[in-house]
Amino acid sequence: MSGHATRSEAETFLYRYGFESDPFQLTNSDSEPLLDEYFVPPPFYSGVLGDPGAPVPIAVFAPRGTGKTAQRISVERRSQVHKEFLCVTYDEFWVASKKQLDEVSLASHLANLCTRLTIAALTELGGDPNRIRALNPHQKQVLLFSSRRFLGKLTQQQYEEALTSVKTLKDKAGEFWNRYGGLVANVVTALLKKVHLDGLTIPSELNKSLEREDSIEYLFKQLLGIIQALGYRSTYVLVDRVDELVSTAQDSQASWRLVQDLLVNLPVLETKGVGFKFFLWDQLREHFLAEGGRPDRVRTYELKWSTAELTTMLRRRLSAYSTGKVGNLNYLLDPNVALDVEALVVNLAAGSPRDMVRICKAIIDEGTRISAPENGLHLSHVLDGVRSFSREYADLVCAGRLPELRKIGAVTFTINQLASDVFNVSENAARSKVQKWQDAGLVHKVDERPNRVNRPLHVYSVRDPRVAIACCEGFDLELVLDNYLYICSNCDGLIISSDNKFRCPECDHMQSIDSCKSLWSVC
DSSP, X not given: OTTOSSOOHHHHHHHHTTOSSOTTSOOOGGGOTTHHHHOOOOTTHHHHXXXXXXXXXXXXXXXXXSXXXXXXXXXXXXXXXXXXXXXXXXXXXXXXXXXXXHTOOHHHHHHHHHHHHHHHHHHHHHHOGGGGGGSOHHHHHHHHHHIIIIITTOOHHHHHHHHHHBTTTHHHHHHHHHTTOSOHHHHHHHHHHHTTOTXXXXXHHHHHHHHSGGGHHHHHHHHHHHHHHTTOSEEEEEEOOTTOSTTTTTOHHHHHHHHHHHHTOHHHHTOTTEEEEEEEEGGGHHHHHHTTOOTTTSEEEEOOOOHHHHHHHHHXXXXXXXXXXXXXXXXXXXXXXXXXXXHHHHHHTTTOHHHHHHHHHHHHHHHTSSSOOSSOBOHHHHHHHHHHHHHHHHHHHHTTOHHHHHHHOSSEEEHHHIIIIISOOOHHHHHHHHHHHHXXXXXXXXXXXXXXXXXXXXXXXXXXHHHHHHHTTTSOHHHHHHHTEEEOTTTOOEEEOSSSEEEOTTTOOEEETTTSEEHHHHO
């Protein structure tokens, strides 16, 4: 920050407290330069990393912004340092429309992976053409065939995306391939010549066999064997960002459809020499369990950060960006403000390290909107920042559904209430609305109420505290924090409820407003 000719008010404020740069400017793990200094591995991280000599498929299910990509990057960096396994990140699916999403199959996934493995093999060989001796004649023929089949028709964009996905080779891959420049076909031709495959002849019978549509699994297995022949113990395939396409971002069913054929195919997942690592939106877990997933064969983990762990992350982050000068967010407050802003931010982050940082950014922006406060942030800056972020967050995740949620006038409801008191529609129509909200991750079932005539009534609640705040736009924020958001007396989890009695969604403990503290009271 000291290298800037002029500073913004936010930069001036942070510099005054000893920050070298803005700790809240970046929220994407891919672009955070100090990630290694404040990365906190989850308890199951060793299981995610696994044994490269005997890799097994795993799936991590986590809400958005909770650190799935940070884990993925940590695995990538491990591969770059130790070179035990080749790391291929599969987060570009080349699906641009709903129609293309419907056409996704196991074969298309394997073709995309074969493309990346072929690039990896040629890059390795291009660095030292003599290593071609490590391949037997059949492997050389397979590599030549794969180069023609998978690389010859790539667009420049697809080629560059596939190239950058081979994380183990990192700069080596980019520098080597970019040296040839020009059209993809020219690059492939030059590489095949360099590694002495250009003059190789593929027997006609083998060529016909490999051209068959059902040969894709065989080619995938052969390419994995080639990677092992070049010195790697195995290949890790890291599947990420399944829910970040236009067609999947607001639809858990569509996200599941994108990855389903790959995630339920045990013969492929358990192929020798490969370890599939899926980093998935937590809304896909129910689909996985209900539609063919095998948790007995695919190890599953749920990523949920405790408030204590998030607090550790935030403090490490502040320390890293201030070279140890700042270790607590409360340090930025005006001394006259009686508020634990750190506790407020950590609880409202709802388990998301990314949102924790974004809330901090919103608070700083509100505090420095006009000028950098001399004595620290005021209470109004904190509340305005929280409100501002909540509106922005809810507008994004609700995708146009926020006006409907605001009509409810509460954060807890039943389908009967929606049908008769809110929307004046049939129960089936109300149920359909709720199902769509559930699919988008906006609400969830939290309890049941006795019903004399029919089966018990399902009780639903807004799932996210930021959405709850945005739904209560007409209320003072302190009132919302004191009457709708509670800290569970049993597990310290956050409860969202507008009822007098409620069940904690985390530990299932039943309690009342008299038996637990509101979020506002603990801050």
